[in-house]
Amino acid sequence: MPLLPAPPLTPSALFVFLGLFALLTATFSWSAAHGMPGFRRPLRLWALALLCVATAAAAFLARPLLPGALAYIVPNLFVLSAVAVMGMSFAALDGGSPRRARWNWALVALTMAALLLAQAGRASYPLLAAIASLGLGLLLLHGAWLFLPQWRQRAAPEAWVLGLLLAVAASFVLRALSSASDIWRPDDQGVLAGHPMLVVGLVFVASCSLAFFSMLHERQRVALQHSYQRDSLTGLYARGVFFEKAQAVLQMANVGDAFAVVMLDLDHFKRINDTHGHLVGDKVIAHAARLLSGSVRLHDLAGRYGGEEFCLLLHDCDSERAHRFVQRVLHRTEQPLSLRDGRSLPFSFSVGFTIFRMEDRAPPLEQLLDRADQALLQAKAQGRNRAVQACSEGAGHCALS
Structure with missing residues (x-):
């Protein structure tokens, strides 16, 4: 018997935790952007990505209240959008233009179009889940490809993000190929067995946030070191x-x-x-x-x-x-x-x-x-x-x- 009683981790509890975590981290990112002008764009993009995560969590909780196709379209739209904006944020953090990451939106549009067609054809839920999982997996694989230049720096946060992208992408692709039953339906087998993809998503968001701020800290340290070494007017060595x-x-x-x-x-x-x-x-x-x-x-x-x-x-x-x-x-x-x-x-x-x-x-x-x-x-x-x-x-x- 446990010393302290604890409620079971139901999908609703996990969604609430995920939404609150994303909302608080987004608020922190947006606030930090005001004090770090050199990293304002990646921080604001990260805040936007986490707001999409929080909105997706709220939409999944509100699915019984959403009419018809919206109950499935709206949550998945915000999930896909969150991953796409995360890719843009990592690209901006690397100091380059996030234009390459904007190709993520082509995958988002294709996935949503496939979902709408399947919904219009009254497809079964396993097929809808397979389409959404496959689109999300491909989006994560594209993000891993975009992240390869950062990984070449051989730093721990970069290697962690790349491994995380590949692992989560593989899990969603396997989920799509298996055409499993409703992954959000609670059962009596525990959280890891009953809601694996929800747990994967929660770990992904939390881990990527930690890695993002670790990379941000390193970029800021390098920028400060560069500013100490360079003449402010010319950019040459002092x-x-x-x-x-x-x-x-x-x-x-x-x-x-x-x-x-x-x-x-x-x-x-x-x-x-x-x-x-x-x-x-x-x-x-x-x-x-x-x-x-x-x-x-x-x-x-x-x-x-x-x-x-x-x-x-x-x-x-x-x-x-x-x-x-x-x-x-x-x-x-x-x-x-x-x-x-x-x-x-x-x-x-x-x-x-x-x-x-x-x-x-x-x-x-x-x-x-x-x-x-x-x-x-x-x-x-x-x-x-x-x-x-x-x-x-x-x-x-x-x-x-």
Whole structure:
């Protein structure tokens, strides 16, 4: 005899629990969206998905009150819609467009059309249940396919969601193929035997919610870390972070590896600020940073040294490649920046750089930057909008127009 008497878990009790859980979690998601602007869209989509779950639970409870075909159409419509919106939310959380997940709605429409046709033909309940289960299973399988890019990150929440999608999809497909009797009808065999799909749905919603917020927390942590490392105006590495990462790259380099350290400075930037204002000056800096970001490779480093000055560390870059790189950058500055008022604002770089090959140990980064900076000053002295290479330590400079 149990110490505390407990009522049996009837379908009605499970639906009430599922609806309340979904409603409370949806409220939390919607409230959290106001305090997390960067994740507002996935949070609101998740809140909408859980509202669909709560509505579906209420509709299943109210089935005796719904007339005719609505008693079966309305609950299943909200169940399918909840899964479709969950897919859109996971896609938005991954940082991309949820457009691919919108194909979920094609499966929702096909399933509902099949249900309506079967209902109009007075199909038996097992056939209606098979159609709904098959549609839901296919929708979950499509969601698992959409989730594959996230799973490649090998993180625990992503792997859990993918496994959960596949397991629940398989259970609903098997349910459809078996054409079992009414899964919502209570019997005397217990909850797991009498209402397996209801228990599966309850576990699915709760587990996906936990995984969603775990993934959200990780995305927020990465975003905060990124914001600490990047300059807010340019998106390039902040000066201290650039020094730290560049020094780490040099320490891990092999003997014989070639590097180029480049310093760039916007020409006559004070004149731009004085003539057009600091807001336009900021736009010039941001535009120049985008130009540099589009010019470097993935394994290169680009940082904002300070003000209108930038610094680069180019890996596997000998003198010839460095010359081609700076020529490409100078060529891209020939296209003036277009302002919102229709005016065109010309700008240019003065560039200094130095080349070195790794020997027994990495040279001090400050020394390399100083050599590149001295070459930059020489470029400005020669008339700006040009590049100068510091050929070797103590050997003067090699001009490159």
